[in-house]
Amino acid sequence: MLIIRITREEKIRLKSLTKRGKFACMSDYIRSRIFKRSDRKVISLDENANDQLKNLDYELNKIGVNLNQLSKRMNSFAGYRVDDNDRLLLKQAFDMMRQCLVLLQKYLR
Structure with a gap:
């Protein structure tokens, strides 16, 4: 420093x-x-791209909230087992992160 x-x-x-x-x-x-x-x-964005990135930020925040909820459940109960609902949540989070990555790569190249 x-x-x-x-x-x-x-x-x-x-x-x-x-x-x-x-x-x-x-x-x-x-x-x-x-x-x-x-x-x-420096990346210059048009209005559409800016809107897409704002939506991306919103979706990534939702994913983080969902993953935190799942982590809390898993850590709160001894012997907690991941059920089908948890698997679905993880799959949705993974799919959304993949879509986010594709969108970011589009603008960063």
């Missing part, structure tokens, strides 16, 4: 440069400037 002291004006400028460069955080921006990294890929 590195701590630096900057003025309020410098911090405002740094935040502005970070946003303009579409970096996730100031640390990413600073690292890119220090190490001259150009390995960052």
